[in-house]
Amino acid sequence: MKTLIKLTLSILLTGLMAAQIFAAAGETENVREITVKGTDNMKFDVTLIEAEPGEKLRVTLVVESNLPKAAMGHNIAIVDQGVNMDDFVFASMTAKDNEYIAPAFQDQVIAFTKMIGGGETDTIEFTVPDTPGEYEYVCTFPGHYFGGMKGILRVTNPA
Template structure:
């Protein structure tokens, strides 16, 4: 009977570890297209949760003319100003250097058929955090979403 109890306890510990690991991180898959939209525009998360945003671009247009990224911004960021400044930051993959402290997470740029991702810890401060594509003109065309931390 003692052996059965030990085996049950070991299995319970292993099973709990597997569940904890699976819950520790989740992946949000987003597709960006030539119509300058994300197919996922809302993400809900809990404070301190670790998530991965995985972006795939579906496009037939060359990367120099059509690439996408996902940039999660601090909730107090002036998003229009960030997008405008980023449009001029070609050498920095369209991420405005003056706003680096306001970027929660950012993927690299993905051209047609490419996938990029970023893993980050969700901010502890509850609220809405806008995410955008900072490639020139894409945010203005509506390529954005909201990460709600609650």
């Protein structure tokens, strides 16, 4: 019986130590936080994000709207270079069951939030691509990209 208690205690302690180590790792990890708002005028309030190759970003999308999500939903999809954005957005319009991300293009999407409505938020964490250049991010809710709901992730090497 005593052995069992000892064993249980040591397992508990090991678990605690592991938890502390993980917590410490989380604190030291360098993740830059960015909040982007989507509003009823079909725009993002942040249209340029500048970052360095390999940087870790945590982007939170906040939607401000009193309209139902079915009428005014927003997401953020950050897309790889070289993708025809019109094709991607057009294909994604009908991909409601996949968060409005066309499955055929999904491997060319660096990161994407859920499609959310007024009062909701969603956060994505991703590593900025190693290749410098401009990466477009868009809202794939039907019509929003064509209404101007887009921005640029500009990746440049540190000076």
